Amino acid sequence: MDFWEADELAAHRATARAWAEANIEPHWAEEQHRTGCHQTMELHARLARDGILAAGWPAEYGGSDVDPAFAQAIFDECAERDLHVDGWTTTSMVLHTIAHTGTEAQKHEYIPAALRGEILIALGYSEPDSGSDAAAAKTTAVRDGDTWVINGQKMFTSTAQVCSHIFVLTRTNPDVPKHKGLSLFLVPTSAPGYDLQPIHTLGGQVTNATFFTDVRVPGSALIGEPDGGWNVMRVALIYERGVSSPSRIEKTLAEDLASWAREARRPDGTTVLDDPLVAERIGRIAVDEEVGRLLGRWTNWQAAKGGIPGVEGSMRKLFFTEAEQRHFSDALDILGAEGLLAPEAPGAPAGGAFEHGFRAAVVTTVYGGTSEILRDIIAQRHLGLPRNRPGG
Ligand SMILES: Cc1cc2nc3c(=O)[nH]c(=O)nc-3n(C[C@H](O)[C@H](O)[C@H](O)COP(=O)(O)OP(=O)(O)OC[C@H]3O[C@@H](n4cnc5c(N)ncnc54)[C@H](O)[C@@H]3O)c2cc1C
Structure with a gap:
């Protein structure tokens, strides 16, 4: 490449x-x-x-x-x-x-x-008691003739409020090790017994808790083999971490921050960008943004060739999201008190984008695999280190 x-x-x-x-x-x-x-x-x-x-x-x-x-x-x-x-x-x-x-x-x-x-399809993997350990899902699907009956609750089913289907991870066999008794279904949100409640998050995004009470779906809604859901999940998670961002040219915070700092003045009349420490921090952000962009190109290139960017996707997501948190934290330091002005506040720099970006960045290291889980994947699959937990 x-x-x-x-x-x-x-x-x-x-x-x-x-x-x-x-x-x-x-x-x-x-x-x-x-x-x-x-x-x-x-x-x-x-x-x-x-x-x-x-x-x-x-x-x-x-x-x-x-x-x-x-x-x-x-x-x-x-x-x-x-x-x-x-x-x-x-x-x-x-x-x-x-x-x-x-x-x-x-x-x-x-x-x-x-x-x-x-x-339009939302992801229904996480539950109140299982997020990182998605394979511990308790939502059940029980076969009844040609149909399956689903019961349980999912957490953080993002965009479900406008979706026609949920891709639901269920337990179809409680008598085998947890990874071996899972199945995935595409469940229409119009099905009787389905319901949702909004969840407001720090970053402003409204996600959902979704509920399944005797929701009946046909056998054709089962994606993959019965009890073979973990193999399906592995592919789905790789796509989530590796090629999740539709934008290859992420908006650059470094440029936004530099244009603000070029204009904003300190009490002594100098611009904020005249401060070499500010310039250095913006420079570091620009370097990180370039690395994140290249990691994105790497995984997109692999996907475009028909490959599955597994560990590389984890590297991309880990780097990109952790860097984003550092960048917005730096941005708020540079902006000072003005940086705390939310988008609704009059006079907020860049229309409040820095303050909002800081809040929104917090959740990015949680969804799609937390940083700890991604480090674990990289340690095991890239470096060949042992698992950090027995039987996990
Ligand atoms: C805004 C937002 C949108 C989301 N959208 C969706 C969605 O659309 N669909 C969906 O299914 N889910 C969604 N999620 C859920 C997300 O995938 C989970 O929150 C995430 O997997 C973490 O699970 P948890 O919240 O249960 O935390 P836990 O898994 O309980 O983790 C708590 C803490 O323990 C750490 N930890 C857990 N296990 C280990 C381990 N083995 N080693 C080291 N550290 C560990 C974690 O890193 C974390 O810091 C969303 C979450 C958020 C915040």
Whole structure:
């Protein structure tokens, strides 16, 4: 891989910008911020209409002839405008998981419908008593003739408030070691017995607790083999950590901070950027951002070749999220008291983006695998070190 390649999306930037200007409503980002729902369905419908969601998928599964690089440039435009597409990100992970582990019938049922924007899938792995140790899930699925009956509760089912399906991790066999008795189902949120309650988080995002009471699904909703759910989960988690960010060119905090520091003045009339310690900290942020971007390119490149970026995805997520926390902490130090002004406060620097970014960064080292778990994976699989817990 050429780590020094120029922006390979450059040819698409102007058309992507024109698409964004014509199709992205300016109030959507504010709406996401206010409601905490990181998925805008009107945007989703437009992405589907123009074949952007379907870019890169084979025609037999509903793929479009839109250049994946153009689609990527569009998602970069969304990120530029502070628009999240979290529901599409989780859907995309599940589609790739189905492509690896589903039956042909499931690939033809779910992938084209999702690419047309008709179904959106949230991840239902975590429970009140199991997060890092997802395999300890207690939600049950019991076979009843040709159907399965699901009972239990999930925590942090993000974007479920707008999703048509939840990808639910269940226990189908309590009599075998925990990793061997799991199964995954695609459960429609329209099914009787399904319910949800919002959970407000520090970063402003509103996620959900979801409840399943005698929810009945057909056998065709089972993804992978019965009791073979851990093999399905492994693929799904790799996609979550390795290729979760739809944006390859993450917004750069270093640039935002530098433009603020270039203008902001200290009482003695000098600019904040005149302070060499400030310049050094911004320089360090820029270096970290470049490393994070290259790690993202590495995992995306592996995925694009049809590979599964396992340990590399863990490295990317660990580095990127921990660096982001350091960066926003540095940003607040540099900004001083003004940095504490929230987005709603008059005069907040960069419209409160630094304060909000600081809060939002806190949860990034929790979802999709905590830093401790990712370090453990890297220690075991990359360095060959022993497990840190017996039987875990
Ligand atoms: C904003 C947000 C959105 C989320 N969205 C989703 C979603 O859409 N779908 C979903 O299923 N889940 C989601 N999650 C849940 C997330 O995946 C879990 O919170 C995460 O896996 C951690 O699980 P836990 O909260 O139960 O913490 P625990 O697993 O109880 O961990 C608590 C602490 O112990 C540490 N720890 C645990 N086990 C070990 C170990 N073996 N070695 C060392 N340290 C360990 C952890 O690192 C952590 O610091 C979301 C969470 C948040 C905060």
